Amino acid sequence: MYEGVVQDLIDELGRLPGVGPKSAQRIAFHLLQAEEPDVRRLADVLIEVKARVKFCSICFNVSEDDLCRICRDPRRDQTVLCVVEEYKDVVAIERTREFRGRYHVLGGAISPIDGIGPEQLRVRELMVRLSDGTVTELILATDPNLEGEATATYLTRMLKDLDLTVTRLASGLPVGGDLEYADEVTLGRALAGRRSAQ
Structure with a gap:
């Protein structure tokens, strides 16, 4: 033009x-x-x-050094590991100021239609990190979409024989949302993941 x-x-x-x-x-x-x-x-x-800029040699977050600031921080809980798809997800979780553990960035999600399988992700590196027994809880914080769910399901199956608590981020209704505007999947997850009101 x-x-x-x-x-x-x-x-x-x-x-x-x-x-x-x-x-x-x-x-x-x-x-x-x-x-x-x-x-x-x-x-x-x-x-x-x-x-x-390069990737942290431990968690694969973006960093200007060999280790990112989170992996260098001795105050972070080494027993809790949060698995995310991309480094932008680390920033999103860090903004909450609720998580004090460490991260593992997979570098994407399983998507057969895009030719991305577990081999293209940093799953092998995750298994190496878990092999020493330091991590006792693994939080799967993949996106709540088809690819993220497939990735979480795959990882859950891979990790079932390890002495490890595997949790998934809760999903459901957003704060301030109206029930009438929620889609069926979101509302169904909110019902399935309900908790005590006390």
Whole structure:
């Protein structure tokens, strides 16, 4: 639609997750109107993040060091391990300030339609972490969708012979939600996972 490098920029921005053609075009024209130092700063940060950021050698969270800040923190409970799909899930759980254990980032979820099986995830590394017996509880915090459920089910079966408490995040109705707007699956899980009112 546009000529040369402008179209190249729009095409590259459009490849980003959650950025459609219109958003890519808007961002491209914003960058064209921005001051050169601002654009250069963005370009420098993009290059620097690719050069410096790597994955933690223990939990596979993003880090600039060999170990992420969570794995370096001696105050974290080493007996509780929370398994998540992606590193962005670590941030979501950390924002609650409720979890004081450690994490294991799988790097995705089982999705046969996308060609992702257990072999493409960090399941083998998880089993190595569990082999020394330090972890006594494993929390499966995969997404409550088809892929996340398949991943949680697979891990539960793999871990059944270990002396380990395996729990799953509760799912159900959001705080402030109305029953009439809840879908059947969400409402069914809320009923199945009900707890004492006392």
